[in-house]
Amino acid sequence: MKVNLLRGSMLLAAATLIYGCSPEAEETIQPDAFGNANQNPMSESCETISFDKVIRGKDGFVTAVMSDQASTPILVTANRRTAPYTFAATNSANIFNSGQTGPLGNEVDDILTPHKDFGGWGDGDGGKKGKTYANNTALGNVLIINRTDSPTPSHDSNNGGKLYFDFSGYGTVTMNSITVLDVDSYEAGGKVELRDIMGKVLKTVNLVVSGNNGKQIVNLGGTPGVVKMVITLGQSGKLFGSGAIDDISFNCTPKPACETVAFTRFTRGADGFVNAVTSDQSSTPIMVSAFRRTATNVYSKVNAANIFNSSQPTSIGNQVTDILTPHQNFGGGGVGDGGAAGAFVNNVPMGNMLIVNRTTDPTKAFDNNLGGKLVFDFSKFGSVSLSSMTVLDIDDYEAGTKVVLYDAASKVIKEMVLPISGNNGRQTVDLGKTMGVVKMEVILGPKGISPNGTFSGSGAIDNIMFNCPPTM
Known part of the structure; x- marks a missing residue:
């Protein structure tokens, strides 16, 4: 940490030579985008600087911050405007808790969040309910240029100034957005500049007038190659420019196209069996239950939904090697002709999968050889659009395995009988982006006696994909 900070400090000193804190002429770079939305235009998963992880220098001012996902220091400095085109040489970057109970006076109620209309103590016409830049979110810590x-x-x-961010500890970053609070009409002229390692301007975005206590999210366009960011509050030729910044989002990765239930996020009931799961993108619970087949079209009334780790070695035995992934041919523990090669090759590690447990003991996670039924209740979403799911190990004597989709009135919307994949075979079942689904049943094995002379229907499921965006 100290080595990185020292290296960054040297770079920041060099940046000071490039940018300068002495009198300067107003730059005339024209913006190519304007941030004028109250909702973040970026829906990806990003690193975010929310000013909860900070480092202060001996003088008490902030010298570095870190994102919510990393410990790499991002060097920070702020310089107050002391006269037109002139800025103080000393750092005055400071943290302001925007969630304080007001009124505070001292001309800082306009950077409290959220606005009083939304239960906070923020005060100002720009942040009111119904305004374009309504201050409707509690931001907590924000960064300011300190007054003294x-x-x-x-x-x-109140005189404004400049805030500098040095991302050189990352090499370069891709900048997506930043939240800016309280740009009054008389403070027009503020801007965000993104620069490369040589100080060349890659992008300039003007700040819009959001009004007193107004909140704007500035779209920085996913600009790559950024090493330095400079935020100017107020026009450099005037002694105005109060405000605060927060939620600097960068290095965003695309949001997955679909919500996916991969059985890595689940809850268990008092009996130890799984009773709910969530997708990779949501905390909305999907209720789950599983019932062992006990006779023709008859199922146990006791939940037996369990998680099976399909990455275990072949030596686990217990008639579960046919639901291990991937097949031995691909470095896993899976055993069976269906997964060895061909149309249903089992060549991908699946990790956790859902099974109908063989016994009433959840610590013995073995799939039930007599088959059963898995039930998913999506009603907490209202309804969903189901796209696909993965099913493992449908042997020839288990023909009749099917998926049934129901609407809110328990009417069958779609029913699909699954093909035989063979022992340890893996298939992806296309559910056709069926809309209006509230409940899904996966019935493992035929309803009656199998050709092998008994009930059957072992297997496991994974990767239920739903609410995928429409394809163009």
Whole structure:
């Protein structure tokens, strides 16, 4: 950490030579985008600087921050505007808790969040309910240019200034968005500049007037190659520019196209069996139950839904090697002709899968050889659009395995009989993006006696994909 900070400090010193804190002429770079939305335009998963992880220097001011996902320091400095085109040489970057109980006075109520209309103490016409830049979100810690040379009290400078961020510890980053609070009409002229390692401007985005206490999310366009970011509050030629910044989002990765239930997020009931799962993108519970087949069209009334780790070695035995992934031919523990090669090759590690447990003991996660029924209740979503799911190990004597989709009135929307994949075979079942689904049943094995002279229907399921965006 100290080595990185020292390296970053040297780079920041070099940046000071490039940018300068002495008198300067107003730059005339024209913006190619304007941030004027109250909702973040980026829906990806991003690293975010929310100013909850900070490092302070001996003078008490903030010298570095970190994102919510990394410990790499991002060097920070802020310089107050002391005269037109002139900025103080000393750092005055400070943290302001925007969630404080007001009114605070001292001309800082306009950077409290959320606005009073939304249960906070923020005060100002721009942040009111119904306004374009409504201040409707509790932001917590925000970064300000401090008003004085003492970090206490933490009050934003009314004269504005510049905030500098040095991302060189990352090499370069891709910048997506930043939240800016409280750009009054007389403070027009603020901007965000993104620069490369040589100080060349890659992108400039002007800040719009959001009004007193207004909140804007500035779209930085997913700009790659950024090493330095400079935020100017207020026009450099004027002594105005209060405000605060928060939620700097960068290095975003695309949001997965579909919600997926991969059985890595689940809850168990008091009996130890799984009673709910969630997707990779949501905390909305999907209720789950599983019932062992006990006779023709008859199922146990006791839940037996369980998680099976399909990555275990072949030596586990217990008639579960046919639901291990991948097949031995691909470095896993799976055994069976169906998964060895061909149309239903089992060549991908699946990790956790859902099974109908063989016994009433959840610590013995073995699939039931006599088959059964898995039930998923999506009613907490209202309804969903189901796209696909993975099913493992449908032997020839288990023909009749099927998926049934129901609407809110328990009417069957779609019913699909699955093909035979063979022992340890893996198939992806196309559910056709069926809309309006509230309940899904997966029935493992035929309803009656199998050709092998008994009930059957072993197997496991994984990767239930739903609510996928429409394809163009």
